[in-house]
Amino acid sequence: MKYMINAKIITAILIPIMLISITSYAYAHWSDSVTKKYKLHVLCTQTKIKTNKVLTDWVDDKYIIKIPSDEELSEMDGTYTLRISTNRACPGFDVWIGLMLHNQGALPERVYPPTFTVQTSPPNGVSYECSNFTYGIFSHGDFTDYYAGINRKNFREKLDPNTGIVGKTPIDLPVVIEPCEKLVIWAYLKIIDGPKKFNVQIQIAVNTELA
């Protein structure tokens, strides 16, 4: 009787052990799987500042600092952010800033009107005037009269602070620009008067989204 009891116990322990073993064996040989990897990237708009011009006859070009520089921008093939500065402004100083926006993506994008934010230091101590004009939509090399042909030597004749490019009509935003198409924005700033030491910052922001 004593032996019978022992045999049952042994059997009871062995069976579960064998079952586990078989199960593991079955998994190893009789299962399969496929994997789907989702590599997702949230698409950004691709309208960038392709090139820019800063036109003034108050200072030489070497005193206009751009980040990225023209050379860097050429290598980058476009930028979302451009910084321009000089420390040689004075009352009467005026400047035209030309931006060429280029849709470098594969989808049409909607471009909204630029917003201008001007900050002066000392606050309210500097009087200024500013305006901006947008031209387009350009698809090929048809922007000569609107951008390429305007330079330091002729900008006084070509650009009017009240009307923009002389003889050309600006467009209204928003507009949708297709891939490879371009827009040109000309912004004008004139410092009318200010104290001995001053700073004027102007931010030109253009919002874009996929159309």
Added chain:
Amino acid sequence: MTLSSFGYATYPANVSALASFDSGEEDISITDCIVISYNGFIIPPKIDWNETDIVFEDDLLYPGWQLKLLTEITNTGTIRVQIWAEISYWDGASWIPINEHDLLTLFRIDYTNGFYNDTGPDGKWFTPDDTPWTGREGDYRLWPDPPYNKVYKEEHLIFDAQDNPELQDEPFTFKVDVNSTP
């Protein structure tokens, strides 16, 4: 597609240009002053000058008295400036602006002046071949960068008072301001 559309709607991009303009410094200075010619009696001629002022004094004027004064003016600031000269005389209480014609009428000082680049081929100041200065771009502006940051001002004064004995023992003071503006 859902993810993509969601992304499009919530991630509009922003293209921006930030332009920052700091004030420069407007400053012109007298950097040299030379008496080219003088036939008065004060030897050496009594002239004091610094960066901002030239004072010439002579109390022994006589008909035929002459002075040729050359001044080097330098743009020592960081912005371009337009310069011009302005004559005025002291009436005992304030400075009264006048022109060359008035200067001759009132004090019999025949005053001629001009801005020049250099001496011209003969290497001498106050000669007809001196090169008139018009500024780097012909707009009479003095730029801050060499070699366009210097201009030379010639001033020729002749006391033409042979027929004006009433001017004897009469002191008078006049000045020539060289002004600059951006």
